[in-house]
Amino acid sequence: MNEPLLAEREMAVKYQVGRPTIREALQRLERDGWIAARKGMPAVVNDYWSYGNLMTIVDILQCYEEIPNVFIEYMLGLRIALAPAYMKEAVAHNQVKVIALFTKLDELQDDAKSYAVFDWTLHQNLAQLSPNPIYRLLLNSFADIYIPMAEKYFSEPLHRKVSSQYYDDLVLSLLKGDVEATEQLTKMMMEQSLVLWMKKSEGAKES
Incomplete structure (x- = not known):
C-alpha cells in the first residue's frame, strides 16, 4: 500500500x-x-x-474462479440494510407491479441456477419500482457477480426451501396490501438468509 x-x-x-x-x-x-x-x-x-468503492469489490471478485464464502456473507449482510427499504418503497408506490413479479412463481425450478436468476431479477425489479434510483444503481454494480454468488447460496436445498416459503408468504402479504408487514417480512428473510449461510460456512470449516 x-x-x-x-x-x-x-x-x-x-x-x-x-x-x-x-x-x-x-x-x-x-x-x-x-x-x-x-x-x-x-x-x-x-x-x-x-x-x-463498489467497483473495487467487483474487480476483486472477478479475479477469483470461485467467489469466497466471506463475500457472500458480506452481500447477505448488505441486503439486510437495503432490501427491506426498497421493498417498502416499491410496494407503497407500485403494489400491483410488485405482485406481477410473482406471476411465474409456480414455474420456478428447484435448482440453484433457477433460484439465483429469479432472486436477482426480483431484487432488480423491486429496486427499479422504488422511486429512489440509488437502489438500482447499487444493485447494477453487482450485476456480474450477484448470480454466481446466489448460485452458491442456493446450491443448498434448505436455502431454496426457505426462500420458496418466503416468496409464498410475500405474495400473501402483498395481496393484503400491508406495506409495513411486507417490509418486516423481507427484513426477517434477509436476516435468516445470513444466519443460514453462516451456519453452512461454519459446518464446512468443521468438516
Whole structure:
C-alpha cells in the first residue's frame, strides 16, 4: 500500500504504448479505487479496503474462479440494510407491479441456477419500482457477480426451501396490501438468509 507507481513516461516506455493509453488506464484505476493520483507526482497504490468503492469489490471478485464464502456473507449482510427499504418503497408506490413479479412463481425450478436468476431479477425489479434510483444503481454494480454468488447460496436445498416459503408468504402479504408487514417480512428473510449461510460456512470449516 502507498507504494508509488512509475511515472507515465516510464510506463509508456516499459509497456511500449502511448502516454494517452497509460493515462486512461491510470484514470480507470483511480476511478475504481485502486490508486490515488498526486499532482506532479506518480500515483500511489491505495489501501483499497479503506479508499476503494463498489467497483473495487467487483474487480476483486472477478479475479477469483470461485467467489469466497466471506463475500457472500458480506452481500447477505448488505441486503439486510437495503432490501427491506426498497421493498417498502416499491410496494407503497407500485403494489400491483410488485405482485406481477410473482406471476411465474409456480414455474420456478428447484435448482440453484433457477433460484439465483429469479432472486436477482426480483431484487432488480423491486429496486427499479422504488422511486429512489440509488437502489438500482447499487444493485447494477453487482450485476456480474450477484448470480454466481446466489448460485452458491442456493446450491443448498434448505436455502431454496426457505426462500420458496418466503416468496409464498410475500405474495400473501402483498395481496393484503400491508406495506409495513411486507417490509418486516423481507427484513426477517434477509436476516435468516445470513444466519443460514453462516451456519453452512461454519459446518464446512468443521468438516
